[in-house]
Amino acid sequence: MVHAILALLVCQLLGEVIVRATGIPIPGPVLGTFFMLVALAALREVPEPLNAVAGVLLSHLSLLFVPAGVGVILHVARIRAEWLPLLVALLVSTAVTIVVTALVFFWVLRRMGLQESESRP
């Protein structure tokens, strides 16, 4: 378990350090994901402790957004003043983005003759 957490933090640290040192426009943790992927490819398997850590964190991913979400408290005045444009923009944009992304994905998939990977029954 210690090794898994260490490997995880080292990947993130490497990502953050390289992004800051070079100024490349990639978020540090995303670069860290890449390093972790390279490490897994070299190992040719996912070590069980890492698997366990991933299971815990990824199954409660949404918890991690709560502290930032509570920041809504700082913007009560603005949200009260601009709630209509904000709510409509977020709702419309999120819905349209989901539909456009899914349809383009599906359409290209079909055009390339790739069979469906796995479908909702």
Place this chain on the structure above:
Amino acid sequence: MNPAMEGGSDNLDLLWVYLQQEPLLWLTATLAAYAVGHYLHRAAGGSPLVNSVAVAIAVLVVLLLATGTTYATYFDGAQFVHFLLGPATVLLAVPLYRNFNRVRRLLVPMLAALLAGSITAVVSAVAVAAALGASRETLLSLAPKSATTPIAMGIAEEIGGLASLTATLVIITGILGAMIVTPLLNVFRVTDWAARGFAVGVAAHGIGAARAFQVNQLAGTFAGIAMALNALLTAILVPLLVGWI
């Protein structure tokens, strides 16, 4: 807390001072509020309309207002949870590695969908809000709303938006996406799990991915990839598009 009501209030005051200074109280409260959200979500039969993040935020906001606690004090405790966003992003490599062959095979549809979705997310949000009369500062804070929190905040800062407002808009976007994705894609008859997961990951980042993981492992994997790729593309796109705002 209303002090000086009775004899034992000095001790209560001291206790409250201690609790306000230590991170333990608000860290515990964050997990407890999420547990309440999780419980309600399950009690509602796993309905996406009862979102555990939304419930947790509502509970905590009420608690902060009722106790007169500032967000800064709250965040001193909650930062330990917030910090885990970075390691969780790195951990997306695990499902990604497991599904690597499938991901490689679907690379072209993914990249096409990413480009279309990422541009749609930025342009549609800014266009609708501008048409309805939102202020320029709000528009700049809104533009990166589909990217995951830390990245969207960085982008907002760079283009002159308010990073903390962006964080709020990002979370609301995630909650809305997680709520609407299932019925919405059923209407459009998109049955492919990879396509469904990828779409919610582009539009609604990690909260969308969390929803996707709940429904289907493959959908969750593609949502995770979409979240990472869209963080990247939004960071490049928004500064380029900002000239039109």
